[in-house]
Amino acid sequence: MDENINNQSMRKSFGKSLLYTLPMFLLTFVLMTGGRPDFSDRHGTIALLITFVGLNILYFLMHYTGKTDKLRAVLFIVFALTLSFTLIKNMVDIRQTMTYSQGDILECNMPFCHLVIPMLILPAAFTQSIIYPGSILGGFASISAMVVLWLGASVILGRGFCSWGCFYGGWDDGFSRFRKRPVIRKIGDSWKWMPFAVLLMVALTSALALTPTYCDWICPFKAVTEFEEVTGIESAAKAGIFISLFGGLVVVLPILTRKRIQCSFLCPLGAINTLSNKVSPFTVKIDRQLCNDCLKCVQVCPVFALTKDDVKKGNVSIFCTKCGKCIDACPKQAIHYGIAGVPASRMVKFSRNIFLFVSFLFMAIFASGSIITVVKSFVNLFI
């Protein structure tokens, strides 16, 4: 019964949902086709249309069902899987392997990802230069384009970037949904400060060594993107660390805890994005008058952003990634997307509509390139 009240409150009629989807429909079409649709490549056109329709169905369903998290997760997980596939495919096309060599580092043609950003800040400030062996502008995943993308998204979405923009988060998110109930329930809340320690460590070591130490030694996602060619003990140790961390923090622990463990306890960029939550106009709010303290939100939050005390105070902590899981789970409809400065329970629908539009548009366009690549590969196989 409670579940129905929740669904009905945010869900819209079929016609109204279509109307709300129309701007997304137009914008995604223009942005995905570059404003000049070219249908000369048959397989490319099929892949584009499948992706375009799929994205807009998801957005339509967010309005029609009133649910956010599960639909967001579909795109988020697909984004992570297709991005890894695209990256590996790109590596294999260029280098015939998913490992990179010393020569690739010397030539500075390593693709750049947003997780490197925390390591660039201090050297950029003190040496006026970038310490990552990638391309500043142009080529595949240039430093400039990725930093601008992350900056823009972080200012607008805050730590919402971690649930709506990060192309690795879908791995954690996906594995955290494998089991219906967690095996490990009690996890110390203080672990969520760990990413700040990691951030401090990698920022300092990278500055002192003038190399991106997190990428070189820690990043679990090297296991599903690219890693250094194993040529000796050091590179073998690195590969071992990447695979172990991926297996432990991204696969096993999320399955056992139903939490995004890597995102919550390791990611240094997540720590920076936590701070950017202070800048973003979009928040999640708790209406204390409706809340019955069932603490279901605390239980389902995948990133430890809610505690019993937070709920009692009616605050959502800065660790929130705005995934919408607590909103969908709340039986009393006491939690909702909000806008900074606007009190809880006011302009609830407007806040959700505007946040969904902004965040979904960002993820849809960011993800569309890799999804199209993968869909096209499948189309090539079957048609």
Next chain:
Amino acid sequence: MDKIKMTAGMTWALVCLVFMIVFYFGLGSFATGFSKLPFMKLNPNTSGGEVAGEVVMDNCTLVIRKPVFEGFLGERRKGFVQVDWRGEVSENINDTVDFNFDQIPDFIIVINRDLNDASLIAFNPVVKDIGLSAPTSYGWSVRVRINK
């Protein structure tokens, strides 16, 4: 006060909405503009340093970079000099390099490309050993560790 906060919040949210719509259309220009910022250049430790000189040989060109000693806060005592062979590089490299252009050879570098084996004969006392030696798309590159 509450009304001011609400208005400010709403305005900021609407600005973000407009910015997100414009964002992807202008991404190319934003990225180009961002790349022109003073710190958007590769650190010499990453890029290998600026080209100091070139020696044109039979089938390839020997590119000698400026020695790199840049550290986080000032210069380091230990650095490297990068040497690139560009073009049709022979199977066995055996070249004498004068990286400081004082007309006195600083080291001889011998590379067997098939075995990926590199060795160094140092004449200049600041030259230590080979840091990196790897094939590249343009030929071969070596970083030789040096002291100041």
